[in-house]
Amino acid sequence: xxxxxxxxxxxxxxxxxxxxxxxxxxxxxxxxxxxxxxxxxxxxxxxxxxxxxxxxxxxxxxxxxxxxxxxxxxxxxxxxxxxxxxxxxxx
Amino acid sequence: xxxxxxxxxxxxxxxxxxxxxxxxxxxxxxxxxxxxxxxxxxxxxxxxxxxxxxxxxxxxxxxxxxxxxxxxxxxxxxxxxxxxxxxxxxxxxxxxxxxxxxxxxxxxxxxxxxxxxxxxxxxxxxxxxxxxxxxxxxxxxxxxxxxxxxxxxxxxxxxxxxxxxxxxxxxxxxxxxxxxxxxxxxxxxxxxxxxxxxxxxxxxxxxxxxxxxxxx
Numbered sequence: 001x002x003x004x005x006x007x008x009x010x011x012x013x014x015x016x017x018x019x020x021x022x023x024x025x026x027x028x029x030x031x032x033x034x035x036x037x038x039x040x041x042x043x044x045x046x047x048x049x050x051x052x053x054x055x056x057x058x059x060x061x062x063x064x065x066x067x068x069x070x071x072x073x074x075x076x077x078x079x080x081x082x083x084x085x086x087x088x089x090x091x
Numbered sequence: 092x093x094x095x096x097x098x099x100x101x102x103x104x105x106x107x108x109x110x111x112x113x114x115x116x117x118x119x120x121x122x123x124x125x126x127x128x129x130x131x132x133x134x135x136x137x138x139x140x141x142x143x144x145x146x147x148x149x150x151x152x153x154x155x156x157x158x159x160x161x162x163x164x165x166x167x168x169x170x171x172x173x174x175x176x177x178x179x180x181x182x183x184x185x186x187x188x189x190x191x192x193x194x195x196x197x198x199x200x201x202x203x204x205x206x207x208x209x210x211x212x213x214x215x216x217x218x219x220x221x222x223x224x225x226x227x228x229x230x231x232x233x234x235x236x237x238x239x240x241x242x243x244x245x246x247x248x249x250x251x252x253x254x255x256x257x258x259x260x261x262x263x264x265x266x267x268x269x270x271x272x273x274x275x276x277x278x279x280x281x282x283x284x285x286x287x288x289x290x291x292x293x294x295x296x297x298x299x300x301x302x303x304x305x306x307x
Contacts, residue, residue, distance in 0.1 A: 017218025022208045026288035030269065050223035054209075060227045060235060061295040065263040067236055068245050070129035077146060081124055081153050082117065088157045089115025 138185035259290035
């Protein structure tokens with residue numbers, strides 16, 4: 001089965017459309033694209049305000065996700081672990 | 092010797108961390124527990140059905156770390172080693188309680204098939220945007236990072252398929268490198284990429300629906 005992704009990567013010679021670009025955004029931001037693919041994305045972005053706005057939204061999304069609280073373990077469990085550590089530690 | 096919380100993730104600091112643990116340094120252990128337990132809980136929840144069971148697994152894993160730290164040889168990073176202990180405990184517990192689906196199958200299922208990042212209706216036939224996405228850069232930071240927005244984002248993450256949730260949590264919430272994410276979750280590079288892409292795309296979509304109309 002051909003995925004959207006493989007189809008996009010197949011046709012390197014022509015320019016990207018917006019619907020194709022949005023599938024490359026993560027690899028673009030993660031630095032996973034090779035030089036050719038990266039250049040294709042940048043060529044498209046240079047002439048497309050809509051995709052530039054989209055990629056900004058994705059950057060904002062990542063930043064906001066980075067501010068979500070982490071899910072801490074309960075205090076009682078932490079206390080138990082510290083207790084276990086003291087029992088275990090060489091005295 | 093100077094030791095700051097969290098410095099164990101730096102390759103240079105790892106030996107000192109291990110030495111401090113072996114020597115019984117409580118502050119080092121406490122910092123390690125604070126730093127890694129949230130991610131451990133998240134990973135454990137991929138194998139066991141309840142939060143309580145995940146907490147048990149995390150606790151058992153830390154006891155396993157204490158039991159094994161004397162034999163830790165530094166062939167993998169301390170973090171990878173600790174998470175290997177965690178996933179082994181979690182798998183054992185998960186098999187008892189619920190899961191019969193192997194981990195790799197779970198990852199493949201969440202990364203399989205076509206799943207567009209953006210609703211195809213947002214594009215016209217030639218593949219261009221029907222109407223451009225809003226400019227979020229004009230929104231005040233207080234709006235983007237307000238309590239309500241963060242809660243919405245948390246809810247969106249909670250609603251993701253579990254492997255996507257695990258990947259975005261470790262990569263973007265906890266700020267791990269993609270290599271660490273891949274190693275700990277035992278994912279292929281391409282699966283990790285697809286899972287992260289899908290997860291981020293869905294969270295962006297949730298944010299967009301929430302912020303709709305406020306950016307203009």
